[in-house]
Amino acid sequence: MDRDQLIVPGLRHLPANFIWGVATSAFQIEGAADRRGESIWDVFCRRPGAIADGSDGLTACAHVDRLDADLDLIASLGVDAYRFSIAWPRIQTEGSGAPRSDGLGFYDRLIDGLLARGIQPYATLYHWDLPQALQLRFGGWPGRETAYRFADYADTVSRRFGDRIVSFATLNEPWVVAVLGHEQGIFAPGLRSRAMAMQASHHLLVGHGLATQAIRANCQAEVGIVLNMSPIHPLTDTDADRAKAAIDDGLINRWYMDALHVGQYPADVLAHLGADAPQQLPGDAALVSQPVEFIGVNYYTRSFASTGEPWSAQASGAAVTDMGWEIYPEGLTELLVRLHQDWKGPRLIVTENGAAFADQLVDGEVDDQPRVEYLATHLAAVDEAVRRGVNVTGYFVWSLMDNFEWASGYRKRFGIVHVDYDTLKRTPKRSARWVSELLRQRAAQRLANAS
Ligand code: FCB
Numbered sequence: 001m002d003r004d005q006l007i008v009p010g011l012r013h014l015p016a017n018f019i020w021g022v023a024t025s026a027f028q029i030e031g032a033a034d035r036r037g038e039s040i041w042d043v044f045c046r047r048p049g050a051i052a053d054g055s056d057g058l059t060a061c062a063h064v065d066r067l068d069a070d071l072d073l074i075a076s077l078g079v080d081a082y083r084f085s086i087a088w089p090r091i092q093t094e095g096s097g098a099p100r101s102d103g104l105g106f107y108d109r110l111i112d113g114l115l116a117r118g119i120q121p122y123a124t125l126y127h128w129d130l131p132q133a134l135q136l137r138f139g140g141w142p143g144r145e146t147a148y149r150f151a152d153y154a155d156t157v158s159r160r161f162g163d164r165i166v167s168f169a170t171l172n173e174p175w176v177v178a179v180l181g182h183e184q185g186i187f188a189p190g191l192r193s194r195a196m197a198m199q200a201s202h203h204l205l206v207g208h209g210l211a212t213q214a215i216r217a218n219c220q221a222e223v224g225i226v227l228n229m230s231p232i233h234p235l236t237d238t239d240a241d242r243a244k245a246a247i248d249d250g251l252i253n254r255w256y257m258d259a260l261h262v263g264q265y266p267a268d269v270l271a272h273l274g275a276d277a278p279q280q281l282p283g284d285a286a287l288v289s290q291p292v293e294f295i296g297v298n299y300y301t302r303s304f305a306s307t308g309e310p311w312s313a314q315a316s317g318a319a320v321t322d323m324g325w326e327i328y329p330e331g332l333t334e335l336l337v338r339l340h341q342d343w344k345g346p347r348l349i350v351t352e353n354g355a356a357f358a359d360q361l362v363d364g365e366v367d368d369q370p371r372v373e374y375l376a377t378h379l380a381a382v383d384e385a386v387r388r389g390v391n392v393t394g395y396f397v398w399s400l401m402d403n404f405e406w407a408s409g410y411r412k413r414f415g416i417v418h419v420d421y422d423t424l425k426r427t428p429k430r431s432a433r434w435v436s437e438l439l440r441q442r443a444a445q446r447l448a449n450a451s
Pocket of ligand 1: 025028144172300398405406414
C-alpha cells in the first residue's frame with residue numbers, strides 16, 4: 001500500500017489531543033456465559049426466529065478467555081482509548097446483591113491490561129444485557145425499580161474501578177433499548193407496546209441520573225451518556241412528510257437531548273404520544289438533566305421520514321453497507337453541527353461509527369477497502385464539524401472485531417479485525433492496518449510538532 005494514500009486528506013482541524021479509539025460491547029464479544037448470570041439477550045436469543053442465524057452470545061468471540069491476546073491486538077493498532085462495556089450480570093448475577101468476585105476480577109484484568117499498554121479505559125455500564133432476573137422481578141426497564149437497581153450496580157462498579165476508568169458512559173443508546181426492545185419487539189426483551197417503550201425510556205434516563213450521582217460520589221472519572229442519533233430528512237417536500245420528519249426527530253433526537261439538557265420532554269412529542277407518554281415523578285426532570293461531561297454520539301446513517309411508502313436506500317440506488325444502511329458521511333457533520341447549535345451542551349465524542357461489509361478472507365487477508373473509505377469519509381466529516389466550531393474530542397471505530405450483531409447474529413461483520421467463528425482466530429483487515437498507519441503518522445506528527 002502506498003503510504004501517501006493512507007492519510008485522510010484534510011484531517012487538519014482535529015485537535016492534537018483528539019482521542020482515537022475502537023469500541024466493543026460485552027454481550028457481543030465476551031462469551032464465557034457460564035461465568036455470569038443470564039441476561040435478557042440470552043433469553044431473547046432462544047426465541048425462535050429472533051436472531052437471523054439462530055445464534056446466541058454464549059461463546060461470541062470468547063474475549064474473556066482470550067483477554068491478553070485481544071489487549072495486545074488493541075495495542076497493536078496504536079489507539080489512545082478502548083471503549084468496552086461491563087456486563088451487569090457478570091457483576092451481579094441477578095442484578096442485585098453482592099458482586100461476583102470472578103466478574104470484578106475479569107474487569108480488573110481488562111482495565112489494568114489496558115493501562116499497562118498505555119490505553120485509556122472508556123467503560124459503558126449498560127450496553128443492553130439486563131440481568132434476566134430484573135426482567136422477571138420488576139418487568140425490566142418499564143418498571144421503575146430497575147432504575148434503582150442500576151444505580152446500585154453503578155455504585156459497585158465505580159467504587160471498584162473508578163480509580164482507573166477515564167470515562168464512564170451510563171447507557172448505550174436508550175432509544176434502541178426502548179423502541180427496538182419494547183415497541184418493535186426486534187431486540188430483547190421483544191415486547192410490542194409503545195406505552196411500555198416510552199416508560200422504559202423514562203426509567204432508563206432516571207437510571208442514568210441516579211448512576212451519574214453514584215459515579216460522582218465515588219470517583220473523578222468523567223461521566224456521560226451515549227445516544228444514537230441521525231439527521232431525519234423529509235422524503236418529499238410535502239407538509240405531511242415535513243411534519244413526520246419533525247416528530248421522528250422529536251422521538252429519536254430531541255426526546256433525549258431535551259430531557260438531558262432542557263429538563264423536559266419536547267411538548268410536540270408528548271402531545272403526539274398522548275396516553276403513551278411516560279409517568280414521571282416529581283424531581284425526575286432535575287435528576288435526568290444534571291450536568292454531564294460529554295454526550296457520546298453513535299452515527300451510522302441518516303433517516304428519511306415519509307407518510308407514504310418507507311424509503312429504501314437500496315431501491316433508491318444509494319451506496320449502502322451490508323446492513324442496507326445508506327453511506328452518508330455528510331449526515332455526521334450535519335448532526336454534530338446541529339447538536340452544537342441547538343443544545344450548546346457538553347462536548348461531543350463520536351462513540352461509534354463504522355460499517356458492515358460482506359468481507360471475504362482470501363489467502364489470510366481481508367481487503368475491506370469499502371470500510372477504509374467509509375471510515376476516511378466519516379473522519380473527514382468529523383474534521384469538518386470541528387472546523388465549524390463544534391467541540392468533538394474523540395472518535396471510536398465500531399468495531400474492534402467482528403462480533404454478535406444482535407438480531408443479525410454473526411452474519412454482519414463490523415470489525416476492522418476479522419474473526420473466524422470456527423477457530424476464533426483474529427485477522428486484522430486492511431482497515432485495521434489503515435487505522436494503525438493513520439495513528440502512526442499522527443504520532444510522528446506530534447513528535448515533530450513537539451521538537
Ligand atoms: C449500535 C450498537 C452496537 C452495534 C452497532 C452496529 O446501535 O450500539 O452494539 O450493534 O449499532
